[in-house]
Amino acid sequence: MAxxxxxxxxxxxxxQITLDLNGLAxxxxxPSLRRAMSSMENAHVLLLLSDFPDIExxxxxxxAQTNNQILHIDKTRPKGFGFYIQKGDAWVVTQxxxxxxxxxxxxxxxxxxxxxxxxPGQNIKLLSDCTAAPAEINTWIKTAGHKxxxxxxxVCGIYRFYIKK
Numbered sequence: 001m002a003x004x005x006x007x008x009x010x011x012x013x014x015x016q017i018t019l020d021l022n023g024l025a026x027x028x029x030x031p032s033l034r035r036a037m038s039s040m041e042n043a044h045v046l047l048l049l050s051d052f053p054d055i056e057x058x059x060x061x062x063x064a065q066t067n068n069q070i071l072h073i074d075k076t077r078p079k080g081f082g083f084y085i086q087k088g089d090a091w092v093v094t095q096x097x098x099x100x101x102x103x104x105x106x107x108x109x110x111x112x113x114x115x116x117x118x119x120p121g122q123n124i125k126l127l128s129d130c131t132a133a134p135a136e137i138n139t140w141i142k143t144a145g146h147k148x149x150x151x152x153x154x155v156c157g158i159y160r161f162y163i164k165k
Contacts, residue, residue, distance in 0.1 A: 013072055013084045015047035016040065022051045022080050029055055030062060033085075037068065043090035045071065051080030059083055060156070069154040091149050091162045094122040100158060104132040107161075108140045115146060115165045123149065126161040137161050 019036045021029045029050050036046060048059075056073065063070050067088050074082035097114045099107050107128040114124045126137070134151065141148045141163065149162040 013045055013047075015084060016044040018047040018049065020049045022049055024050070025052055026054065026058070028052075030058060033059075033062070037066075037085075037087050040087045042088035044087050046085045046087065048083040048085060049077070049080055050083070055083075056081065059085070063154075069152060069158075069160065070156075071152060071154055073155055086152065089125060089160075089162070090152075091123050091164075093125040093162070094118045096125045096127065098127045100127055100129045102128075102130065104130045104136050106130070107133045108136050111137070111161070111163060112140070112144065115144075115163065118165050120165050123162055123164050126159075126163060128159050128161070129157050130159075131157070133159055133161070137163075 017036055017040060019033065021032055024032065029048070029052055033046075033048060040046060059070055062068070063085065069086045070083055071086050072084040074084070095114050095118055097110050099110050107126055107130055111124065111126045114126075118124060130136075137148065137151075147164040149164050151162070152160045154160075
């Protein structure tokens with residue numbers, strides 16, 4: 001993974017690009033963000049600075065539609081907010097398994113089924129909002145013989161697990 005990212009706790013985010021859009025009203029921030037993100041590699045992190053009042057809700061909708069993640073929101077800045085946004089996926093993904101809204105052990109069961117359908121060496125991406133999923137996935141990975149390439153958690157509590165068969 002190109003960026004040194006961690007989940008919301010113990011953050012150590014290192015953006016490759018900082019985009020200062022303070023003073024820019026809607027719809028200006030999103031087109032500027034799209035242009036900046038188009039020049040970035042997958043898994044790189046952009047720090048977006050904005051004081052536009054509704055930017056947070058706009059960014060959540062945008063991220064959901066573009067396969068990007070808002071990893072952290074810095075609300076301690078003297079002017080506006082700082083949004084740490086990761087572009088795309090850190091690894092090539094053969095299949096995506098979305099179990100958001102399902103309790104554990106569903107993430108493990110669905111990931112196991114998906115990995116049975118891909119070839120050795122291929123990767124799946126598992127999306128889950130189950131708070132027990134990180135521990136359950138780690139335990140399962142150790143016994144199943146697969147490899148956890150990485151995990152991220154966005155500000156909405158959505159985990160992305162990248163698992164290699």
